[in-house]
Amino acid sequence: MEVKYGNTVLFDFEAVIDIDYSIVTFLRDISNQKYIRPSIIEADYNFLKSLILTRRNNNPLSVLLSDEYLNSIDDIYNSLLKNDNYYDQIIRLSEHNDVFKLMQTYRKTLDGVIKCDVLCHNHIQEGFIKSVDSTINTILKNKEENFNVKRYDSIFIKYYPDVLKFDKLEGKHIFLLNYQFNLEENTNKIIPKLDISFYVTDVNKVYMVDPYIDFKLPEKIIERKDVHD
Numbered sequence: 462m463e464v465k466y467g468n469t470v471l472f473d474f475e476a477v478i479d480i481d482y483s484i485v486t487f488l489r490d491i492s493n494q495k496y497i498r499p500s501i502i503e504a505d506y507n508f509l510k511s512l513i514l515t516r517r518n519n520n521p522l523s524v525l526l527s528d529e530y531l532n533s534i535d536d537i538y539n540s541l542l543k544n545d546n547y548y549d550q551i552i553r554l555s556e557h558n559d560v561f562k563l564m565q566t567y568r569k570t571l572d573g574v575i576k577c578d579v580l581c582h583n584h585i586q587e588g589f590i591k592s593v594d595s596t597i598n599t600i601l602k603n604k605e606e607n608f609n610v611k612r613y614d615s616i617f618i619k620y621y622p623d624v625l626k627f628d629k630l631e632g633k634h635i636f637l638l639n640y641q642f643n644l645e646e647n648t649n650k651i652i653p654k655l656d657i658s659f660y661v662t663d664v665n666k667v668y669m670v671d672p673y674i675d676f677k678l679p680e681k682i683i684e685r686k687d688v689h690d
Contacts, residue, residue, distance in 0.1 A: 467614020467634065469576045470567065471600075474586045476617040476638060477561035477579060479672060481513045481521040482506075483554035484541065489525060498527050511678050519620060519642040545585065552589045558672040560617055560638070568597070580608065617670070621657050631664045639669045 485501075486509070494502055501509070501524065512524040522534040541547050567575045578598045581587040587599045602608050610616060611629035617636040618624060621643040624635060637643055637653055645652040651669055661667060 468574065469578075469613045470564070470615045470617070471578050471580055471610060471613040472560065472564050472617045473580050473619060473623065474582060474590070475619040476636075477558060477564055478552070478555050478586075478589065479558045480551055480555045482510060482556065484538075484551050485509060485513065485521050485525050487547075487551050487554060488522065488537070488541070496526055496530055498525065501525055510673075510676065514672075514676075515641050515678065517641055517646070519640075548583075549585050552585055555589075557593070559674045560636075560670065560672060564617075565594070578613075619672075621654050624657065624661055630661070633665045635661065635665050635667045636670045637667060639671045643669075 489497055489501065504512075509524070513521055516524055518534075520534050520538050522538050523531065526534055526537075541551065564577050564579075568577050576598075578600050579590050580600050580602055581590060582602050582604070584601070587601055590597050590599050600608075607626050607628045609628040610633065613633065615634040615636065616624070616627070617638075619638045619640070621637055624630060639651070643653055645655055653667055653669070658667065
């Protein structure tokens with residue numbers, strides 16, 4: 462199926478910059494090991510990345526902390542994001558995914574044909590994008606308002622519920638990162654969450670895109686209730 466991206470494309474910051482691995486390893490390194498799952502303490506990149514990509518909970522700390530602390534992960538996650546010192550360190554440790562590479566391909570080979578913007582949610586994100594490539598156009602979102610996407614043909618997002626925070630969301634090509642927390646459970650098909658699609662797909666088209674095209678999941682991933690349920 463040929464996909465038409467249009468002439469204007471919006472990339473949400475976390476659709477192109479993956480902070481999940483860095484936030485998990487950052488907290489693992491500064492936390493007392495008694496809070497961490499034993500299997501995670503010495504886990505390598507591939508194991509952690511596999512758990513992160515296949516988790517059911519959209520909070521990346523769900524793969525890190527032991528069961529008795531799972532009810533605190535949202536508070537911990539939010540506190541890390543709100544602490545500028547910690548968040549700046551996490552962002553600087555983060556990696557570019559393959560969607561970032563796609564964006565750069567558009568910019569370098571189709572400059573003037575396809576216009577690409579990165580939607581940032583704070584000055585730390587904006588500064589990081591500019592440090593990577595000062596020529597990337599960034600848009601700083603007003604925290605108090607839903608973002609108007611009328612001028613964009615296509616939108617790349619990480620978290621499916623975020624589409625409901627956009628104004629003028631009609632006639633768009635929406636590219637959703639292929640994480641398990643964005644998908645319907647108990648099905649063998651790749652189906653985006655139906656409760657959100659109900660509000661989106663009647664006037665927009667939704668596509669799934671892998672954040673890491675060449676990353677291969679191990680044949681056996683340890684099943685854990687907090688990750689996969």
